[in-house]
Amino acid sequence: MAHVSIPSYWKTLPQRYCLIGMKCKNCGTINFPAREICISCKQKSEFEPKKLSGRGKIYSYTIIAAGSAPPEFSEQERLAGSFPVAIVELEEGLRIVAQITDYEEEDLKIEAEVESVFRKLYEEDKIIRYGLKFRPVKKRKPLP
Amino acid sequence: MQKVAIIGVGQTRFGDLIDKKAEELFAEAFLEALNDVDKGIDISEIQEVYIGNSGVGGGQLGNFSSLMTDHLGLTGAAALRIENACASSGFAMRAAVLAVSSGVCDVALAGGEEKMNDTPRKRVRYWLGISGDMEWERLSGMTFAGVFALMAIRHMHEYGTKREHLAMVSVKNHKNGASNPKAHLQRETTLERALASPMVAYPLTLFDCCPISDGASAVIVCRADLAKKYTDTPVYVAGHGASTDRLSVFQREDVTSINSSIVAARQAFKMASVKPEDIDVAEVHDCFTIAEIIAYEDLGFCPKGKGWKLLEEGQTEIGGKIPVNPSGGLKSKGHPVGATGTGQIYEIVNQLRGSVEKKNRQVSGAEIGLTHNTGGSGGTTVVHILKR
């Protein structure tokens, strides 16, 4: 079955757990996710880590209907039904895709402010995979 | 570089074909293509074979081409399975054209096959998700429909496209498909019904999504200067183009167009020395209704952001300025992933020859046709321009 291996997943933990972008020493572009060859200048560059703030805005979104999610999320679907996924444009200018959690319907709109949170993504082979999700920034004080 | 002609096409019905095995399906399409060569062709003349197949369900994954040539009586020919997600057989067509153009062979077979309905529903979701970015899109819970939904939301936000416009694509294609005996779904629908159907990935409903289909298609090509030996009605490959875009939609500058389509189309138009307004009929990749609207713009049938206008004016209906998806498109004709590309060629060849089964689906006087076949969310695209 098509899946992402643990060693592959492990390599992306700096991005998934702590939002570490890799800044190209050649052209300054932050590569997030990390790449061998810079996404912008296409050089096999040297990169230095740069922690992203986790703050951003919804660029686009959709709501995945219950019953259609990828198999990694069938357990989640069983517990919690349909869920939103969004392209988030981060403060630093780059975009990432992630689930939106702890939301109300009215929070799902383009330009809505969101902040990154550390959550369970799914479980495979009894190993829990944690990663990045976003949560609407609301009345409760946003994380600094 | 040799010019290339199409001398025979064949396609099975697309649908839920539970009693046909993969090899049987492809053999059926191939035999029809062979028969379609009106002056006859010897099977041994086919020297190169390219078959598009995505491997859904995980049947014969390794050496698939060898299994197929065996069942077609083509053992001995050089054969290749091609996988570019939903553009697999479009790229198989391209490979066959390039083989003949290069002079390495005189006759080649291109085609595609997919069985999607013999896999349990729960597992077929795995396979549907393999053509998008696995690590980030899929692991955020994204589905194939979800990626196109992201494009739709942004397109609606930037250009004022409405859910009604998406539904219009569905209505048009269902209307065309209802007159296509080989279509998976042969029933007309209404705007109201389409809009009210269950959500799959907001804002896309069931009626915005193509079905899960089985099917096969085949195209026999040869050197243009030899075509009249085989048929009185050859159709010529006037131009082709192919390109890639970033796999992950979130890493694209603009999610309201598919760059691989734009580049592939431009290449094809240049090679064929025609412009978008010269196209008389087109089969475009409407895996989701929004994909058709975006295709209008990417292919240059209208300015960027104005796809909805073509629909409101009925310009893409049969009888309109630029009939799109007279076969019913992926939406109604069906989308057996590996077989769609050469299925589009099958339709355009029939349109250009004037040999479409039901006359109400025939675009009259069509001289130049275009096929547009995209893989996944636009990671790969191939465009062919065909001329009578």
Next chain:
Amino acid sequence: MSIGILGYGVYIPRYRINRAEYIKAWGQFAAAGVEEKAVLGFDEDSITMSVEASRNALNHAEVDASKLNAVYFASTSSPYAEKLVSSTIAMAVGASPRVSVADFTSSTMAGTSALLMGLDFVASGRGHFALITASDCPYADPGEFIEHPFGAGAAAFVVGEGAPIATIENSDSTTIEALGERFRKYEEKSIETLGIPSYTEAVIMKTVTSSVKALIDKTGRKPSDFNFVVLPQFDGRMPSTIARMNGFEETQFTPSMIVSQVGDAGAASPLIGLAKVLDEAKPGNRVLVASYGAGAGSDAVSINVNEEIMKRKGAVPSVKDYLADKKYIDYIYYLKIKKMI
């Protein structure tokens, strides 16, 4: 330079289930003094709660995670029986690989154990900064009374060298062997109790009272010297009972009460209670924290609040901020989300 608490943070999940839902389901809510309690979302667990509380604490303390030398995690409901969880938290907050980690488990005293050991770590000179996080979501079978008050929450403290917002004056601890009070054998999913109230009360009194008395004697203080007292709060009634036995007034322990809105947050409760108190505390205030863990043991800690507490007040979401952000669920959804059905 002195050593003490440099900053703190909490996390409480936003879902709540209230007393009325339990009464609808069971005809009663066997959780005295609990009005509603916090429930984890489907994508949360004790690790994810810890990470947010820890990020808050690090921000509050203005300590860069790369400077941490130790990360300690305390919980009775870690998702893994075997796997270093503090490693996950260490990475998620941005600590370097050069940290000493430890997972504290087995009882609801684990939070204060970890805090005291974190302070010892720095005091011994083994490192400059330590992150201690306690996070819990106790579980029991839906039919059992013991399940009724179980909630969820997390707290985190950054301790180390610098200008502490609070310093530890002293601590004392007691342990006695006590069987069958609140326990879970390793192969079981659900916490159990023999359900003998007088036995439970006797054990709690013996351990908690012993630690509190020893601490008060040691520091030469009186019970009334403490502006705030954080007592074990497995339900709303327990703190009153313990307070009476130790000479504390209601006004001293009420500010630390979270159980009425969060439920029993296991090993995190004493530290969330401490955080709530520090949210309000003024320079010069004294706080006594007493924890209890079944099996059995109790830590009592005397804490002095410094001038520095005023500097970063409001810099991170407070206990009250998290309490105010809530979404109610019904009992059926509760059962689903806790995988009880």
